[in-house]
Amino acid sequence: MTLPVHDPATTDPAPSPRPIERPRAGDDTDADGERRYHHGNLRTALLEQAELTVRERGAQQLSLRELARDIGVSHGAPRRHFPDRQALLDALAQAGFARLGAELRAAVDGAGDEFEARLRATAAAYIRFATHDAALLELMFAGKRRAESGTLHDAAARAFSVLLELIDQGQADGALDRRTPDRIGLVLFATIQGIAALVTGGMIELDRLDELVADSIAQFLRGSRPTA
Amino acid sequence: MTLPVHDPATTDPAPSPRPIERPRAGDDTDADGERRYHHGNLRTALLEQAELTVRERGAQQLSLRELARDIGVSHGAPRRHFPDRQALLDALAQAGFARLGAELRAAVDGAGDEFEARLRATAAAYIRFATHDAALLELMFAGKRRAESGTLHDAAARAFSVLLELIDQGQADGALDRRTPDRIGLVLFATIQGIAALVTGGMIELDRLDELVADSIAQFLRGSRPTA
DNA sequence: CGCTTGAAGTAGTCATAGACAACAATGTAG
DNA sequence: CTACATTGTTGTCTATGACTACTTCAAGCG
Numbered sequence: 027m028t029l030p031v032h033d034p035a036t037t038d039p040a041p042s043p044r045p046i047e048r049p050r051a052g053d054d055t056d057a058d059g060e061r062r063y064h065h066g067n068l069r070t071a072l073l074e075q076a077e078l079t080v081r082e083r084g085a086q087q088l089s090l091r092e093l094a095r096d097i098g099v100s101h102g103a104p105r106r107h108f109p110d111r112q113a114l115l116d117a118l119a120q121a122g123f124a125r126l127g128a129e130l131r132a133a134v135d136g137a138g139d140e141f142e143a144r145l146r147a148t149a150a151a152y153i154r155f156a157t158h159d160a161a162l163l164e165l166m167f168a169g170k171r172r173a174e175s176g177t178l179h180d181a182a183a184r185a186f187s188v189l190l191e192l193i194d195q196g197q198a199d200g201a202l203d204r205r206t207p208d209r210i211g212l213v214l215f216a217t218i219q220g221i222a223a224l225v226t227g228g229m230i231e232l233d234r235l236d237e238l239v240a241d242s243i244a245q246f247l248r249g250s251r252p253t254a
Numbered sequence: 255m256t257l258p259v260h261d262p263a264t265t266d267p268a269p270s271p272r273p274i275e276r277p278r279a280g281d282d283t284d285a286d287g288e289r290r291y292h293h294g295n296l297r298t299a300l301l302e303q304a305e306l307t308v309r310e311r312g313a314q315q316l317s318l319r320e321l322a323r324d325i326g327v328s329h330g331a332p333r334r335h336f337p338d339r340q341a342l343l344d345a346l347a348q349a350g351f352a353r354l355g356a357e358l359r360a361a362v363d364g365a366g367d368e369f370e371a372r373l374r375a376t377a378a379a380y381i382r383f384a385t386h387d388a389a390l391l392e393l394m395f396a397g398k399r400r401a402e403s404g405t406l407h408d409a410a411a412r413a414f415s416v417l418l419e420l421i422d423q424g425q426a427d428g429a430l431d432r433r434t435p436d437r438i439g440l441v442l443f444a445t446i447q448g449i450a451a452l453v454t455g456g457m458i459e460l461d462r463l464d465e466l467v468a469d470s471i472a473q474f475l476r477g478s479r480p481t482a
Numbered sequence: 483c484g485c486t487t488g489a490a491g492t493a494g495t496c497a498t499a500g501a502c503a504a505c506a507a508t509g510t511a512g
Numbered sequence: 513c514t515a516c517a518t519t520g521t522t523g524t525c526t527a528t529g530a531c532t533a534c535t536t537c538a539a540g541c542g
Binding site: 167 | 314392395396410433437440441443444445446447448449450451452454455457458462465466469470472473474475476477478
């Protein structure tokens with residue numbers, strides 16, 4: 027994700043003295059304690075605050091006006107960056123896919139060279155994401171259904187490319203049969219996402235989660251190995 | 255696609271012989287041309303109309319006031335039956351679990367005596383529900399997370415008891431290993447729900463769905479059979 | 483150096499939603 | 513027949529998302 031870090035704070039030694047009184051205790055002043063007309067990176071601030079709110083209270087409870095209040099801008103300001111509420115949610119989902127993809131990638135890269143170890147690490151990373159950001163994951167999947175947004179689709183595809191590469195390795199190692207990688211990948215993806223769905227849906231006690239992940243991966247491997 | 259099977263007796267204790275009238279705005283008279291003060295079974299009418307709206311536009315777009323308008327009652331009337339919007343959604347989810355459970359049960363009962371045939375029929379029924387009522391299924395899972403509503407939990411458990419019974423048979427037939435049924439069931443449940451999540455999330459083309467279901471069931475069976 | 487221009491933010495307004503309270507109509511128990 | 517509990521109606525309050533017009537401000541240009 028590219029973040030335009032345009033921060034005029036360092037080049038604003040003489041800010042205009044606008045004595046707008048803000049009763050709320052939010053940090054709506056810059057480093058000099060002066061209110062600034064232009065926020066500088068409202069878009070980023072909105073996304074960050076929105077991610078916090080979604081994590082704590084879910085996407086349904088996300089309000090553009092409350093977001094603006096928390097950040098300390100007027101209720102119309104977010105509109106300059108997101109034409110409507112859904113656009114903000116889509117951007118949030120897209121950032122979520124980027125982060126998920128990065129975490130999956132990191133899990134693979136940090137798990138050595140062996141296929142099974144990598145697979146387990148990847149699954150664990152996915153489930154970790156699902157437990158820590160259940161509402162965000164739900165949002166990511168919900169956003170996909172509604173509008174087939176091309177950019178969102180691409181973001182998702184990039185995030186899940188890690189799985190496909192893993193499958194390739196598994197086949198090269200002889201651990202997986204020779205169906206097309208995306209066919210095997212779909213089964214793996216469904217398995218992992220299913221566990222995530224049980225987690226986000228609260229339909230499984232968290233202390234049974236590790237066992238479920240281990241069982242599912244083991245069964246996936248047993249079910250996918252070449253028929254000798 | 256399957257027919258929208260409507261079973262009016264799912265969740266309603268009030269049997270009223272009154273024919274359901276067209277909910278057109280302005281048509282606030284019954285068959286005799288008489289305006290009626292009491293609707294007669296508003297609760298059922300609300301749930302039915304809500305299910306239609308959810309199916310067409312998703313739970314997010316469901317509005318109590320619009321519901322009331324469609325049915326032809328005042329905007330405050332729904333409050334007598336559902337204290338707030340969430341209560342209506344919870345009731346909808348509960349009815350959804352009841353219907354899902356019934357459809358799973360019917361699938362099992364109509365698939366002969368063999369374990370594998372029953373398993374495939376059950377999975378197919380679940381996926382059918384997921385494709386036809388994607389938004390409702392999402393609502394059912396979302397509702398679970400938010401409040402651990404006891405009645406909702408029970409409704410879900412009843413719906414999925416079919417799976418557990420199936421596992422029992424599979425073990426008795428020697429098709430499944432001897433782990434505890436709920437441990438195997440969790441894996442199966444996750445697998446099926448994962449496919450459903452891909453469907454409701456629009457992350458799979460529907461013409462690849464049958465293949466995915468077949469692959470997943472086959473791999474589940476291969477991965478769960480006793481180690482000879 | 484001042485002017486123009488356009489991006490970013492502010493303020494006001496509108497329609498609609500959910501929640502709530504007071505009141506009215508209706509069915510029912512006694 | 514009357515008292516009471518249900519169920520529905522009407523009005524109101526607050527909040528939200530979406531829209532418009534105006535303001536601030538930085539950067540480019542003549």
